[in-house]
Amino acid sequence: MATQSAWEFKEGTLPETGTFAPAPKNPEDLQQIAGRPTTYWNDAIRRIRRNKLAVVGFWIIIALFAIAIFGPMLSPYTYAEQDLTNTYQSPTLRHPFGTDQLGRDQMTRVLYGSRISLAVGVVCAALNFLIGVTYGGIAAYFGGRIDDIMMRIVDILYGIPTLIIVILLTVLFKDKGVNPLVNVFIAIGLTYWLPMARIVRGEILSLKEREFALAAKTIGAPNNRILFKHLIPNAMGPIIVTVTLEVPAAIFTEAFLSYIGLGVSAPVASWGVLASDGTEAIRSFPYLVLFPALAISLTMFAFNFLGDGLRDALDPRLRQ
Amino acid sequence: MLKFILQRVLSMILVVLIVATATFFMMRLLPSGPFAREKKLPAQIIQNLEARYHLNDPLWKQYVDYIGNLLRGDLGPSFKYTNRTVNNIIDDGFPVSATLGVVAVLLSVAIGIPLGIWGALKQNGWQDNVVMFVALLGVSVPNFIMAVLLMLVFGLWLHLLPVAGWGSIRQIILPAFTLAGYPIAFIARLVRSSMLEVLRQEYITTARAKGLSERLVIFRHALRNILIPVVTVLGPLIAAVFTGSFVVEKIFAIPGLGRYYVTSINDRDYTTILGVTIFYSALLVFMNFLVDLTYAWLDPRIRYVERKVS
Numbered sequence: 024m025a026t027q028s029a030w031e032f033k034e035g036t037l038p039e040t041g042t043f044a045p046a047p048k049n050p051e052d053l054q055q056i057a058g059r060p061t062t063y064w065n066d067a068i069r070r071i072r073r074n075k076l077a078v079v080g081f082w083i084i085i086a087l088f089a090i091a092i093f094g095p096m097l098s099p100y101t102y103a104e105q106d107l108t109n110t111y112q113s114p115t116l117r118h119p120f121g122t123d124q125l126g127r128d129q130m131t132r133v134l135y136g137s138r139i140s141l142a143v144g145v146v147c148a149a150l151n152f153l154i155g156v157t158y159g160g161i162a163a164y165f166g167g168r169i170d171d172i173m174m175r176i177v178d179i180l181y182g183i184p185t186l187i188i189v190i191l192l193t194v195l196f197k198d199k200g201v202n203p204l205v206n207v208f209i210a211i212g213l214t215y216w217l218p219m220a221r222i223v224r225g226e227i228l229s230l231k232e233r234e235f236a237l238a239a240k241t242i243g244a245p246n247n248r249i250l251f252k253h254l255i256p257n258a259m260g261p262i263i264v265t266v267t268l269e270v271p272a273a274i275f276t277e278a279f280l281s282y283i284g285l286g287v288s289a290p291v292a293s294w295g296v297l298a299s300d301g302t303e304a305i306r307s308f309p310y311l312v313l314f315p316a317l318a319i320s321l322t323m324f325a326f327n328f329l330g331d332g333l334r335d336a337l338d339p340r341l342r343q
Numbered sequence: 344m345l346k347f348i349l350q351r352v353l354s355m356i357l358v359v360l361i362v363a364t365a366t367f368f369m370m371r372l373l374p375s376g377p378f379a380r381e382k383k384l385p386a387q388i389i390q391n392l393e394a395r396y397h398l399n400d401p402l403w404k405q406y407v408d409y410i411g412n413l414l415r416g417d418l419g420p421s422f423k424y425t426n427r428t429v430n431n432i433i434d435d436g437f438p439v440s441a442t443l444g445v446v447a448v449l450l451s452v453a454i455g456i457p458l459g460i461w462g463a464l465k466q467n468g469w470q471d472n473v474v475m476f477v478a479l480l481g482v483s484v485p486n487f488i489m490a491v492l493l494m495l496v497f498g499l500w501l502h503l504l505p506v507a508g509w510g511s512i513r514q515i516i517l518p519a520f521t522l523a524g525y526p527i528a529f530i531a532r533l534v535r536s537s538m539l540e541v542l543r544q545e546y547i548t549t550a551r552a553k554g555l556s557e558r559l560v561i562f563r564h565a566l567r568n569i570l571i572p573v574v575t576v577l578g579p580l581i582a583a584v585f586t587g588s589f590v591v592e593k594i595f596a597i598p599g600l601g602r603y604y605v606t607s608i609n610d611r612d613y614t615t616i617l618g619v620t621i622f623y624s625a626l627l628v629f630m631n632f633l634v635d636l637t638y639a640w641l642d643p644r645i646r647y648v649e650r651k652v653s
Contacts, residue, residue, distance in 0.1 A: 076479075187623060282487050306506075323484065
């Protein structure tokens with residue numbers, strides 16, 4: 024039989040007499056003080072809503088997708104329709120953006136170009152996501168020699184300007200007769216996953232040491248289940264930020280390739296092709312380059328705004 | 344430190360060799376040979392041409408010869424310009440590109456750093472918003488669009504600067520600002536965020552408590568620590584300036600290496616593509632190496648860790 028020490032007491036055993044009686048506790052009051060519980064994602068959404076530029080970027084992107092899908096359908100012209108009696112028209116009501124060197128309606132071509140740019144952005148970001156997440160995840164999860172070899176390859180590729188690799192791949196596939204748009208997908212998709220691989224690797228390296236990963240391992244979950252169901256979902260924040268910021272990079276690269284004559288070819292109108300055609304005629308018809316230039320810049324703006332906002336909201340290390 | 348340098352030099356050589364090998368075989372994989380023309384050449388001429396460029400040797404011998412020549416610094420003849428070698432092309436174009444690139448990098452440091460400091464000092468004020476907006480603008484507007492817009496505004500509408508060409512100082516301004524646009528924005532953002540971080544640290548409070556003027560606190564105490572992240576991003580930014588020069592030189596009609604590179608791509612001048620790619624990679628790898636050395640020299644902590652490891 025242990026003697027009760029003077030230090031121990033149970034709730035309700037405090038002396039009820041004297042000045043220092045405990046305040047009565049009402050469970051409902053406690054609830055009110057605590058506030059609504061919030062999750063990581065709710066918190067992130069709240070943060071992003073407060074970031075005006077990110078919200079603007081988000082709505083611009085929604086509008087761009089709507090324009091890309093419905094815009095060309097509503098236009099009375101097609102992107103390839105030529106009207107050689109009306110070349111190089113200044114903007115008018117019939118042709119709000121004017122016409123180009125073959126009398127094609129510039130607005131229709133810009134609208135059509137948004138399809139190509141957004142398709143490139145989305146497909147390449149998806150490819151980067153698949154390759155980068157798998158590669159970085161595997162390197163980090165298995166660690167050791169596998170990690171060393173895989174990341175050394177990434178280091179080497181990092182040493183070469185990405186754009187040069189993309190250009191070489193584009194030349195290679197173009198001369199092999201691959202469809203130009205598919206070619207752009209392949210070239211960018213195969214190249215731009217490097218930052219993603221590094222970020223995912225860094226995240227997984229720390230996550231795999233955590234208790235929930237150990238718990239999953241203890242109950243005998245197979246490696247691929249631990250990696251793809253437990254670890255990667257927990258690294259989703261930085262992954263989403265990287266994907267969002269890779270979309271404008273891909274859009275830029277496509278426009279760049281088209282601008283130097285390696286992307287899609289006539290009569291298909293990508294923004295890069297339009298900007299390139301416009302530059303040829305810049306001295307006499309400067310508005311021709313203006314609209315595709317504004318379209319590319321606005322799109323890049325919107326994605327960078329959103330990406331920046333997402334980074335502030337989702338990447339806890341950068342929180343202030 | 345010596346071991347670090349040696350290790351880096353070895354890995355540099357390795358990277359350049361890997362790039363050379365990969366590009367070599369990629370160029371040989373291309374289905375249309377360098378002499379595929381609209382009008383088919385007589386078989387005898389093709390045979391002579393192939394003999395001249397050793398294309399009828401077995402692939403492994405071509406490769407060994409190429410790497411052997413490469414190690415002696417010989418990049419071989421151009422397929423397109425019959426009397427010029429790739430070395431000639433680099434000798435002609437690189438000084439021009441390098442001049443433009445150096446001016447662009449200097450501009451981006453000289454404008455980006457003060458812009459970032461200004462934004463950080465006026466955090467959340469309108470000045471800060473202006474800096475952040477300019478930074479996002481610089482990151483978002485592609486260089487070829489920037490080139491065209493600058494050309495339109497300053498060359499064609501305001502008639503302040505020449506539209507294109509090379510040779511005078513006035514002709515450098517527009518292309519240099521075009522190339523510097525992205526780095527300025529990048530550096531300004533980076534400096535702003537690291538400045539905000541540094542200003543919260545205790546040694547800054549100490550400096551202020553000593554009664555130092557704000558100018559001294561910022562320029563003597565805070566600035567040094569801000570230079571380190573700026574130096575680390577210089578490598579990728581130099582790469583951005585290189586690749587930017589591909590279009591910028593074309594748009595502004597500057598006879599630099601970037602323009603030759605793009606021309607050689609459109610002409611399918613395989614040896615020139617190959618040679619210039621290797622040259623660019625070697626240059627970039629070397630720049631990254633210099634950046635790393637500067638970094639180790641600037642930050643004593645890195646030297647210390649290095650010594651402990653080796």
